[in-house]
Amino acid sequence: MLAEGCKAAPAWYVRRDWEDGRLAPNEHVPLEVSSVTKVYPGGVQALDQVSFRISPGERACLLGPNGAGKTTLIRLLTGALRPSSGQVSLFGLGVEDPGFLQAKRRVGIVPQSPGMYRDLTVDDFLQLVRDLYGRGNIPEVVEAFGLGPFRSRRMAELSGGMQRRLSMAAALVSSPEVLLLDEPTVGLDPVATREVHTFLRKVMPGRTVLLCTHNLAEAEALCESAVILRQGKVLLHERIATLRQRIQPVLVLRATQGPERLAEALAGQGLTLTREEDAVHVHVADAAAQAPGMLRHLLGAGVDVYECRVVTPSLEDLFLDVVGASDARA
Numbered sequence: 001m002l003a004e005g006c007k008a009a010p011a012w013y014v015r016r017d018w019e020d021g022r023l024a025p026n027e028h029v030p031l032e033v034s035s036v037t038k039v040y041p042g043g044v045q046a047l048d049q050v051s052f053r054i055s056p057g058e059r060a061c062l063l064g065p066n067g068a069g070k071t072t073l074i075r076l077l078t079g080a081l082r083p084s085s086g087q088v089s090l091f092g093l094g095v096e097d098p099g100f101l102q103a104k105r106r107v108g109i110v111p112q113s114p115g116m117y118r119d120l121t122v123d124d125f126l127q128l129v130r131d132l133y134g135r136g137n138i139p140e141v142v143e144a145f146g147l148g149p150f151r152s153r154r155m156a157e158l159s160g161g162m163q164r165r166l167s168m169a170a171a172l173v174s175s176p177e178v179l180l181l182d183e184p185t186v187g188l189d190p191v192a193t194r195e196v197h198t199f200l201r202k203v204m205p206g207r208t209v210l211l212c213t214h215n216l217a218e219a220e221a222l223c224e225s226a227v228i229l230r231q232g233k234v235l236l237h238e239r240i241a242t243l244r245q246r247i248q249p250v251l252v253l254r255a256t257q258g259p260e261r262l263a264e265a266l267a268g269q270g271l272t273l274t275r276e277e278d279a280v281h282v283h284v285a286d287a288a289a290q291a292p293g294m295l296r297h298l299l300g301a302g303v304d305v306y307e308c309r310v311v312t313p314s315l316e317d318l319f320l321d322v323v324g325a326s327d328a329r330a
Contacts, residue, residue: 028089028091028092028093029054029055029056029089029091029092030054030055030056030090030091030178031053031054031090031178031208031210032052032053032054032087032088032089033050033051033052033053033073033077033086033087033088034051034086034087034088034089035049035051035085035086035087036049036050036051036073036085036086036087036088037049037050037083037084037085037086038069038072038076038081038083038084038232039084045232046072046232047069047072047073047076047232047233048231048232048233049086050069050073050086050229050232050233050234051086051234052227052234052237054208054210055208056208057206057207057208058208058209058224058225059204059205059207059208059209059222059223059224059225060209060210060211060223060224060225060227060237061210061211061212061213061219061223061225062210062213062227063213063216063219063226063227063228063229063319064228064229064230064323065230065323067231068229068230068231068232069229069231069232070212070229071182071212073212073229074180074182074210074212076088077090077180077210078104078109078180079095079100079104082095090103090104090106090107090178091103091106105133105134105174105176106176106177106178107176107178107179107180108170108172108174108176108178108179108180109171109179109180109182110167110168110171110179110180110181110182110184111167111182112183112184112186112212117155118154118155118156119154119155119156120154120155121151121152121153121155122142122151122152122153122155122158123138123151123152125155125166125170126138126141126142126166126169126170126173129170129173129174130173130174133173133174135174135175136173136174137173138173141169141170141172141173142169144169145165145166145168145169145199146165147162147166147169150162159192160187160192161188161189161191161192161195161196164185164188164196165195165196167184168184168196168199168200168203172203176207177207177208178207178208178209178210179203179204179207179208179209179210180210180212181200181209181210181211181212181213182212183212183213183214184196184200184211184213185215185218186213186214193218197218197221200222201222204222209222209223210227211223216314216319217314217315217316219315220240220314220315223240224239224240224241225237225238225239225240226238226240226243226315226318228319228322228323230323235322235323236322240315240318243315243318243322244312244313244318246313246318246322247313247317247318248283248284248285248287249284249287249288249310249312249313250281250282250283250287250310250311251281251282251283251284251287251290251291251294251310251311252279252280252281252282252307252308252309252310252311253280253282253294253298253307253308254279254280254305254307255298255303255304255305255306256304256306257303257304258278259277259278259279259280261303262280262303262305263275263280265297265298265301265303266280266282266294266297266298269294269297271283271284272284279307282294287310288310291308291310295308
């Protein structure tokens, strides 16, 4: 955890906030993909004319079924791959620009695989990262991520959760403006996953973030917008709150007389009803506003309702609505 009682947050932790995604003078879009196509040897096309931009301060998740092109896109953004056509840029600089390496130094990367240098100690690894970026305060990130007792431990001897902590410390040691997170909790147990989420919630605000994940609950908890890919194409790039407007909330009702009696009492009300186990789901435009009148009607009909709650669509519901359940299982 972050040290308590600090008078001021360390530089790696606090970044300037951006209002409404607007750029400050002389600033470029932190992450931009313009008409990018990537074809691997053998003719396998991973991306097809992909375009989107992540605004300053935006916390976006990159979602898509297996084979959608997410990993390829992350590798393009880090400069590990070159596009077959189109342009990938960091702060307005493409991979061919002389200043691209300097732009990469403004980006912290948490890879899917920690990429441990097995024989290096924690201190050695953080010093290597600091030297590569040319700046950073190692003691601050060591304290913040609870790495103090492990500084002399070889990286191969660390647990999976501790390796992920070290990856995040390395990504943040240079106080980056952008974070690229590639499946940061994949393979971790629930305790380690929760720990990583706690750290990410502390460091993401005020930074531009692109989180690639299969964990939709994780994406919903940490991000405010979503870029959804399918078969190498961008289906949408939208705020999650706006996506929720695509699906009506559901009013979930349960009664002591059972779902059959509930459905019978609601028949003739012009409502769309579905059954799920012992509950009746009522699909209405404004569940919260319509619930009181519905409950009065049921009480008058002699139905004893013991549960009435409004369920708003989750990011998983939205994802399935956009991608389609069959594609999501591919």
